Amino acid sequence: xxxxMSAGGRLHGRVARVGIAIVALTAxxxxxxxxxxxxxxxxxGGSIEGVVTLSxxxxxxxxxxxxxxxxxxxxxxxxxVYTVDGSGGLANVIVFLKDITKGKAAPTEPLALVNSxxxxxxxxxxxxxxxxxxxxxxxxxxxxxxxxxxxxNATIFNVALPFxxxxxxxxxxxxxxxxxxxxxxxxxxxxxxMELDHPYxxxxxxxxxFTIKDVPPxxxxxxxxxxxxxxxxxxxxxxxxxxxxxxxTLAAK
Amino acid sequence: MFYRVAQSILLLVGAxxxxxxxxxxxxxxxxxxxxxxxxxxxxxxxxxxxxxxAAEYMSIKPRDYRQGTYKWRSTPSxxxxxxxxxxxxxxxxxxxxxxxxxxxLDERSRRDVIAYIKTFSPRFGTEKPxxxxxxxxxxxxxxxxxxxxxxxxxxYNCAQCHGAGGQGDGPSxxxxxxxxxxxxxxxxxxxxxVKCGDKSTDIYRVFMSGLAGTPMPTFADSLSxxxxxxxxxxxQSLSPLYAKNxxxxxxxxxR
Numbered sequence: 145x146x147x148x149m150s151a152g153g154r155l156h157g158r159v160a161r162v163g164i165a166i167v168a169l170t171a172x173x174x175x176x177x178x179x180x181x182x183x184x185x186x187x188x189g190g191s192i193e194g195v196v197t198l199s200x201x202x203x204x205x206x207x208x209x210x211x212x213x214x215x216x217x218x219x220x221x222x223x224x225v226y227t228v229d230g231s232g233g234l235a236n237v238i239v240f241l242k243d244i245t246k247g248k249a250a251p252t253e254p255l256a257l258v259n260s261x262x263x264x265x266x267x268x269x270x271x272x273x274x275x276x277x278x279x280x281x282x283x284x285x286x287x288x289x290x291x292x293x294x295x296x297n298a299t300i301f302n303v304a305l306p307f308x309x310x311x312x313x314x315x316x317x318x319x320x321x322x323x324x325x326x327x328x329x330x331x332x333x334x335x336x337x338m339e340l341d342h343p344y345x346x347x348x349x350x351x352x353x354f355t356i357k358d359v360p361p362x363x364x365x366x367x368x369x370x371x372x373x374x375x376x377x378x379x380x381x382x383x384x385x386x387x388x389x390x391x392x393t394l395a396a397k
Numbered sequence: 398m399f400y401r402v403a404q405s406i407l408l409l410v411g412a413x414x415x416x417x418x419x420x421x422x423x424x425x426x427x428x429x430x431x432x433x434x435x436x437x438x439x440x441x442x443x444x445x446x447x448x449x450x451a452a453e454y455m456s457i458k459p460r461d462y463r464q465g466t467y468k469w470r471s472t473p474s475x476x477x478x479x480x481x482x483x484x485x486x487x488x489x490x491x492x493x494x495x496x497x498x499x500x501x502l503d504e505r506s507r508r509d510v511i512a513y514i515k516t517f518s519p520r521f522g523t524e525k526p527x528x529x530x531x532x533x534x535x536x537x538x539x540x541x542x543x544x545x546x547x548x549x550x551x552x553y554n555c556a557q558c559h560g561a562g563g564q565g566d567g568p569s570x571x572x573x574x575x576x577x578x579x580x581x582x583x584x585x586x587x588x589x590x591v592k593c594g595d596k597s598t599d600i601y602r603v604f605m606s607g608l609a610g611t612p613m614p615t616f617a618d619s620l621s622x623x624x625x626x627x628x629x630x631x632x633q634s635l636s637p638l639y640a641k642n643x644x645x646x647x648x649x650x651x652r
Binding site: 305328 | 463464465466473474475520552553554555557558568569571572573574576577578607609610612613614615616618619620
């Protein structure tokens with residue numbers, strides 16, 4: 145089987161193989177994010193408290209027309225895209241820090257995504273990579289929760305929630321990405337999950353307010369994202385043990 | 398000196414074995430590209446995006462390989478397929494679509510073309526497929542099992558898409574879209590053949606794996622194996638083909 149004529153060639157091949165392995169390993173190391181997030185105890189952290197407001201008046205929205213299961217879901221559902229309070233506070237905005245590489249640990253509780261009254265709740269939320277998400281249904285009609293990579297449309301998973309009271313916990317992908325969640329059975333149902341490689345994120349409440357806690361002192365970029373009004377950023381400086389106030393606006397589109 | 402020679406021989410043999418093992422398990426991308434260009438490109442496209450020349454004439458679009466999303470998988474929802482899953486589709490085709498069987502391709506060519514198809518999605522380089530779904534043995538078709546399966550069909554709201562009579566005309570049957578935004582309809586279970594295979598295990602697998610890229614979700618987290626087998630038998634009872642098969646004592650169509 146092994147003959148002398150080709151032994152030299154094979155040895156050469158082996159050297160080449162080792163060489164290729166080294167090149168591949170070097171490439172892998174080089175491809176790793178330069179600054180992966182590092183968990184550390186935050187003893188002197190500060191907080192960022194702020195509000196996201198919509199400049200100008202919110203565009204008029206028409207109620208979502210329910211096209212199936214009207215006996216259960218009703219005939220129409222208010223469109224939640226622009227949920228704005230009396231002073232312009234915009235709800236369902238994901239607020240997060242950019243360029244933070246070290247700080248508090250990931251949340252221990254899984255995030256929640258509830259199918260309720262033929263809508264997803266919450267509409268938008270942040271998550272840390274690989275975090276667990278508990279998906280549940282309070283409805284008697286069948287739902288399916290179908291998260292997709294918002295850039296490529298690739299299915300992350302697609303799980304059936306066939307009856308009321310059912311819940312299932314699933315892991316999110318290990319790479320940061322924007323996830324669009326849909327229910328194929330009720331095409332108007334959408335939710336958004338922004339996966340980040342760190343746990344410094346919050347979602348604005350009904351009054352547009354948010355709080356990000358345990359931030360190591362330093363200067364960061366505070367970023368906001370809304371499904372319709374788009375994105376904006378503002379610099380923010382956090383001092384040890386202090387609360388920094390922040391106000392960001394988004395323009396209605 | 399003896400040890401060095403012995404060591405070299407061992408290393409050589411090891412490298413040879415490793416080389417042949419790799420060759421036996423995974424195909425050759427370069428050769429696979431030639432196979433692909435000859436047989437697959439006209440539908441699936443040079444870029445593997447499912448937009449080959451013939452695609453525009455097809456109502457059910459050829460698979461876009463770039464997301465690593467495959468309908469026929471032995472693996473759970475969200476997982477990449479195994480190579481053997483892709484080979485299954487090559488061997489069997491997809492009933493009701495333009496994807497024919499490629500039994501004419503020899504085993505070597507099948508492995509090579511699978512290796513090439515995988516290069517269209519970066520996921521194959523960064524993720525590993527999850528363990529296959531375990532399918533317990535079929536307890537056997539019976540009238541009692543069909544009756545129980547009818548109740549499972551109702552309890553799990555299958556009618557939401559597939560309709561009360563299984564004809565693919567449920568309240569959510571319209572406006573369904575795949576991951577690429579193409580419209581599609583739920584399967585009419587009363588027609589006969591099933592797209593992903595007619596064997597009872599093929600039907601069981603679809604409940605548990607879901608059909609990636611389509612609205613069909615996984616029921617693996619909610620449906621017990623006992624209920625799933627009853628549901629398989631109920632689905633089989635809807636098909637005229639199966640009623641005939643069952644009467645003659647066969648448990649599944651061989652395809």
